[in-house]
Amino acid sequence: MNRSTSTNAIVLSLRPLGENNSSVTLLTPEDGIVYAVLYGGPKSRLRSLVAQWNSGKVWLYENAEKNQIKISDFEVKNFHESFGKNLYKLYAASLAAELAIKTKSAGSTEQCFNLVSGFLDGMELCDEAQCRVGLIRFLWRFLELLGVQPQSHACSSCGKPFLDSRFAPDAISYYNSMENSFICPSCGSAENAIPVSNAAVQYLSALTVLSPSEARKLSIDEETYGQIRQLVFFLIENSIEQKLNSIETGMGIL
């Protein structure tokens, strides 16, 4: 049976298919990753609309005999034009796309779409410094979607909440990879634990209770950012158990 449908979508990537056509990877709220064919050369109207990172409403035509989905129209709502002018944004967007593809939308297509879509739209409005912190928040929320976000609201040893703890911001807490949790400065270290400042754990803890708009208002200093970045990248690479090309090639940029 052949049918036409329309859905919201983000164009994650395009690659050439034959002489004039492209194979397009879309992220959608209902079906997660969708591979569709775009007919027409570089001069076609549709080709200029279906460009990487553009998002909006796509019309798809499913041909059951050919086992193929074709893009029949695309109404762009957000162009994300700044990604082509800023290397950091480009790599951060590629990382988000790669995560959505490799985790098959983390098993939650609608939430994954909303998370990636919010991240890309947010980056378009932000400068690079804001995007750096935005990527950390995105990855932390992606860990939650994958169901592997470490418990960060309280010390896993004594149960004291990190947010109202009286430890100095630079007091050392630990991430315990065996239990996927944090240990407060007074409970000390565990075997193979990764040291992180109390300020870093407090920031992550705050992210889990605040709305995205509230979380954007929190500020962190350069050192805390560096610690959280290292930890969150470690956790995300560990959780999907494969190398992420965008992190490998974006080394020194991301």
Ligand SMILES: [Zn+2]
């Ligand atoms: Zn403790």
